[in-house]
Structures are given as structure tokens and as C-alpha cells.
Amino acid sequence: MASPAFDDYLKTVYSHTEWQDAPITPSQLAGALGIAPSSVTEMVKKLAAAGLVSHVPYGAVKLTDAGRGRALQMLRRHRLIETWLVCEFDYAWHEVHDEAEVLEHTISDRLLDAIDERLGRPRFDPHGDAIPDANGDVVREPFVLLGDAPAGHTGRVLRVSDRDPDLLQRLEDAGVSVGVEITAPADLPDGAAHAIWLSLG
Secondary structure (H helix, E strand, O other), X not given: OOOHHHHHHHHHHHHHOOOOOOOEOHHHHHHHHOOOHHHHHHHHHHHHHOOOEEEXXXXXXXXXXXXXXXXXXXXXXXXXXXXXXXXXXXXXXXXXXXXHHHHOOOOXXXXXXXXXXXXXXXXXXXXXXXXXXXXXXXXXXXXXXXXXXXOOOEEEEEEEOOOOHHHHHHHHHOOOOOOOEEEOOXXXXXXXXXXXXXXXX
């Protein structure tokens, strides 16, 4: 029962808890996908019937093992494509998300493996999000959201949210990229405190 719509839902559910622990609610899922809550309700029922999510009325939506596996497959595709576009075609990091959303549903597994090999099996995409390997394994080091970091904490930028392309551009102009050291609190564009994750060490 795999479909692009199913995959988008599963990716969104997984991504919501990737950098924090609170599970996603149907209303949050609707907001993240930009669709009506009634449409989310119907799709969640279909995903649950397919064994990909668990859900009780008005409760959080959680991935089953099968749903998590499928979400990781799609995130691997999405993030490898983003990395490929930046490394091979000189896309900026704020330009790749929408392109990857289209391409992730169309390229073959053979091409995806070739992209992975050509890029040297990268572990992270341009925004710092972990790229699952072919087995679905993910490597990530301990982190703290910039807005939650105590004053004086210095850490490397591990991840920058790609939800707001305009903010990505402003952060790039401010010299922020994955790997750069930042000390909290930092004098950065509005919204940065909730869009940047730092290493703990």
C-alpha cells in the first residue's frame, strides 16, 4: 500500500520526534503537511489499517516498526538527494528540499545506491540531518537546541532546520553552517534559537 502520500505522512511523523521526544498529534501533523485536519484523520486511519502507525482517537500518532522502517527508507532517499544536489549541482542548502520532495519518489534504488557511492557514503545531509544507511541505521551524537542551551555553552552546529528557506538564507549570510561553533546565547536572526541544534561537547 506504499504511495507518495503514505510516505510523506510517515516521514513527517518520524521527523517530528527526531530532535525532540514529544509525539506528534493529528493537528500538528495537519499543520506540518499543510492540509485539513479531516484529511489527516482519514489518512491516519488508512495508515493504521496498513500497520504503519498506531493511533487512538484524539491521541498522538506513532510509527509501528514497519512504519519506522518505511520512513527511514524515504528519509534516506530525500537526504541523499539533497546532498547530491548541493555537492554535484551547486544548489544552496535552502533550495534543495522541494527538489528532493519530487525526486525521492521517482529515482530507482540502483540510482540511489550510485549517488550514495559517488558521494562517499555521507552520514549527514547539508542541514545536518542524519542519512540512514541502507539497513536503516542512524548515527547521531548528543545535542541541545540552541534556545535550550545554558548561557555560555559552546557547541558545534549539528543541525539547522530546513523548514524555513528564508531563515536558512539569513543564517548562511550570518556565517552559520553545520560544523561551525556557536556560544549561547548567540546574536543571530529571529527564529534561530529554535532552528539550530548544538553538540553537547
